[in-house]
Amino acid sequence: MSELNLSTKAKITWCPGCPNSQILVAVKQAVTELVETGFFKIEDLTAFAGIGCHGKISDYININSFTSLHGRLVPAMIGAKCANPALTVIGFSGDGDSYSEGLEHLVYAAKVNADITLFVHNNRLFALTTGQANAVSPKGFKSKSTPFGSIEEPLNPLLLMLASGATFVARTFAGDIAGTKKIMQDAIKHKGFAFVDIVQPCITFFDTRDHFNSRAYWIDENLPKNDLKLAMEKVSENIEEKVPLGIFYQVEKPTFEGELHK
Amino acid sequence: MSENSHREIFTIGIGGAAGEGAKYTGTNIGTLLRDSGLQVYLSLDYPSLIRGGHNFIRISCSKEKVWNDYAKLDVLVCLNEETKEIHKNELKEGAWVLSGLNNEEILNKIKEFLSTKGLVDFTSGSIAPKGELVDGNTAFAKGLQTAGLDFYISYPMTPATSILHYLAEKQTRDGLKVVQPENEISVINMALGVSYVGKRVAIGTATGGFALMQEAFSFSGIAELPLAIAVVQRQAPATGVPTRSSQSDLRFVIHAGHGEFPRIVIAPGDSEESFKAGAEALNLAWKFKIPVIVLLDKILSEHMMTSNFDKNISVEKNKDIIFPGTPGRVVKVTSYEHDEGGLTIDTASDVKMAMDKRFAKGEEIKKEMLKRETVKVYGDTSSENAIVFFGSTKSPILEASKHFEKSVKLVQIVWLEPFDIEKVKRELEGKKIICVEANYNGQLASLIRERTGIEVAHKILRYDSLPFDPEELANQINSILK
Numbered sequence A: 001m002s003e004l005n006l007s008t009k010a011k012i013t014w015c016p017g018c019p020n021s022q023i024l025v026a027v028k029q030a031v032t033e034l035v036e037t038g039f040f041k042i043e044d045l046t047a048f049a050g051i052g053c054h055g056k057i058s059d060y061i062n063i064n065s066f067t068s069l070h071g072r073l074v075p076a077m078i079g080a081k082c083a084n085p086a087l088t089v090i091g092f093s094g095d096g097d098s099y100s101e102g103l104e105h106l107v108y109a110a111k112v113n114a115d116i117t118l119f120v121h122n123n124r125l126f127a128l129t130t131g132q133a134n135a136v137s138p139k140g141f142k143s144k145s146t147p148f149g150s151i152e153e154p155l156n157p158l159l160l161m162l163a164s165g166a167t168f169v170a171r172t173f174a175g176d177i178a179g180t181k182k183i184m185q186d187a188i189k190h191k192g193f194a195f196v197d198i199v200q201p202c203i204t205f206f207d208t209r210d211h212f213n214s215r216a217y218w219i220d221e222n223l224p225k226n227d228l229k230l231a232m233e234k235v236s237e238n239i240e241e242k243v244p245l246g247i248f249y250q251v252e253k254p255t256f257e258g259e260l261h262k
Numbered sequence B: 001m002s003e004n005s006h007r008e009i010f011t012i013g014i015g016g017a018a019g020e021g022a023k024y025t026g027t028n029i030g031t032l033l034r035d036s037g038l039q040v041y042l043s044l045d046y047p048s049l050i051r052g053g054h055n056f057i058r059i060s061c062s063k064e065k066v067w068n069d070y071a072k073l074d075v076l077v078c079l080n081e082e083t084k085e086i087h088k089n090e091l092k093e094g095a096w097v098l099s100g101l102n103n104e105e106i107l108n109k110i111k112e113f114l115s116t117k118g119l120v121d122f123t124s125g126s127i128a129p130k131g132e133l134v135d136g137n138t139a140f141a142k143g144l145q146t147a148g149l150d151f152y153i154s155y156p157m158t159p160a161t162s163i164l165h166y167l168a169e170k171q172t173r174d175g176l177k178v179v180q181p182e183n184e185i186s187v188i189n190m191a192l193g194v195s196y197v198g199k200r201v202a203i204g205t206a207t208g209g210f211a212l213m214q215e216a217f218s219f220s221g222i223a224e225l226p227l228a229i230a231v232v233q234r235q236a237p238a239t240g241v242p243t244r245s246s247q248s249d250l251r252f253v254i255h256a257g258h259g260e261f262p263r264i265v266i267a268p269g270d271s272e273e274s275f276k277a278g279a280e281a282l283n284l285a286w287k288f289k290i291p292v293i294v295l296l297d298k299i300l301s302e303h304m305m306t307s308n309f310d311k312n313i314s315v316e317k318n319k320d321i322i323f324p325g326t327p328g329r330v331v332k333v334t335s336y337e338h339d340e341g342g343l344t345i346d347t348a349s350d351v352k353m354a355m356d357k358r359f360a361k362g363e364e365i366k367k368e369m370l371k372r373e374t375v376k377v378y379g380d381t382s383s384e385n386a387i388v389f390f391g392s393t394k395s396p397i398l399e400a401s402k403h404f405e406k407s408v409k410l411v412q413i414v415w416l417e418p419f420d421i422e423k424v425k426r427e428l429e430g431k432k433i434i435c436v437e438a439n440y441n442g443q444l445a446s447l448i449r450e451r452t453g454i455e456v457a458h459k460i461l462r463y464d465s466l467p468f469d470p471e472e473l474a475n476q477i478n479s480i481l482k
């Protein structure tokens, strides 16, 4: 087999030190291993992306890609999977992309359990538009659009995904490349809607590296994964205090495209 | 008015409260007339705001082609008491009024009527139908199927919904798939995902739903993802009058989507043309890797007409497009401006090159137009009078032309975008022109002037949500041409 070359000629324009680069490294490792172990052929992998700093990732990785509109990658992913179930469909979204602009698509994808995998680069604000509060920014967060502090409580996307019917719900931290790679692989292998929130500090507009480094912890791997109530409890921990990482929930259910082609 | 030809056409009205089966009885009668070898035109009116929800079906039939139904009734079938009251002023002298009958009795009475009028001889053995009795939405859907439709994606909205219903029924295990996602924004983005991996996909909605799709419509333009779209007009703005018609979205669809990119907009005028437009939309979308819109309206979508579909339509594939899953190839599409490899670009010269590449297709499309029916002409082609129109107004105009007192050339603009400037000029230059359309602003008239410099002298505009009546229209046109 010829050596996989996952790099492109595109110049990387993320800020130096941006954790998006760590996510890129984790994806490349995850994909390389999955190809090497024969899980999929590289031509059968398609990566979708939203619009935001996170979405630039599709330019930096030499695989099939579909860079969507802001917030609209999820329906395109479902369409592609339905039209060719042999493809592995993964997506890179942002918190603004999927928790603000495209929230309805996220709920629908979880509800119908489409066999796609979504990674949300969650930096808790709109970064590409130079830093405004969004659906997951902390209450009181001061930004250019909220100079006196955000008046909104943040959304808990993991809880929302559990309530919506997602069959794989996990969180990881961009700074932990090995941990992120592992969760990515588990998510890709999962048959059904796999949702992974990736805590990704934005070093330019909201540097949360210390906050998360000191508060993030991996949950006990031996906890049951099919207990919805337990999963809901775990993801409800206040992330201003403690940030649990790991796979909170994983069950098997019929997939959308499976039912469609039955 | 030539009373003669008029007398050969007979009209039956069927009225009842919503839920009393006026549509059922009406289509049964329509089918009987068709099976009796007659030409049929069936219209439907179900104004949702009138107390009791009065539904009314009207069918005109004749031995000759009937392009439109008429207001005056030879037979009135009353499924409730109110119907007699509402329609009493529409009865011709000696009209039959049927009430208190069951379905079978009604059909027998209609047969009796046809025999009495000498329209059909039921004793003479086998009668050959003149075609299928079909509405524009169904015809459009059949056209899509003929051109190899793999996926239809839609969110219900009157008057586009019957396409969804029809195709949902036609799903098979290994063939056509129909999906109804969470909203119209999802519909079009999902369709682009389908198109990206190489399946032939169409979507359909009323113009309000299409308004929600604008950003992704533009995305299909820049990413060159083939997509066929049915846009069905109803009386707008906004929610408007959901069950009534208009032609007020011509300007909106030809300019739809932000930014500039090539697209095709086809406006069929009857069921046969809807069938053809459905097939052409898919074929052209794939041939040129562009979005193609078929612009319909409530009248065209729901009214039924005896039709014969073009037998020469096939699936036209495009072997130059590659899809994910191809060994050794990386397929990148993006909503950003991009190079040939699908990577983001922003230097001025690259941007210009990408724009020029997409618009180079415009030249190819122009060549294609020479092979397609972009403009159709009827009537007296050498007349100095011309009536110009698009979409479903074809029906009342062609029917009205049976009653014209002067010779008139009838010019139907089928392709609204690209606009066939040469052909339209050839047909309209130097003529006394009347433009007939169902909107307030005279959108077609203004488009003709914009694209050809030709001034339309007279406009007949209707924007009260109701169809044109052929007799009324003939009177208006006769008085303009006097």
Ligand SMILES: Cc1ncc(C[n+]2csc(CCOP(=O)(O)OP(=O)(O)O)c2C)c(N)n1
Pocket: A050, A051, A052, A053, A054, A055, A070, A093, A094, A095, A096, A097, A098, A121, A123, A125, A126, A127, A128, A129
């Ligand atoms: C329809 C639309 N609205 C707004 C924008 C502008 N916009 C681009 S990126 C972005 C926010 C991105 O935030 P997020 O998804 O969190 O990505 P990040 O840049 O933080 O990675 C916005 C609002 C857009 N491109 N399209």
Ligand code: SF4
Pocket: A013, A014, A015, A017, A018, A019, A020, A053, A123, A127, A128, A201, A202, A203, A204, A205
């Ligand atoms: S703005 Fe923030 S998220 Fe965007 S590249 Fe810079 S550090 Fe990364």
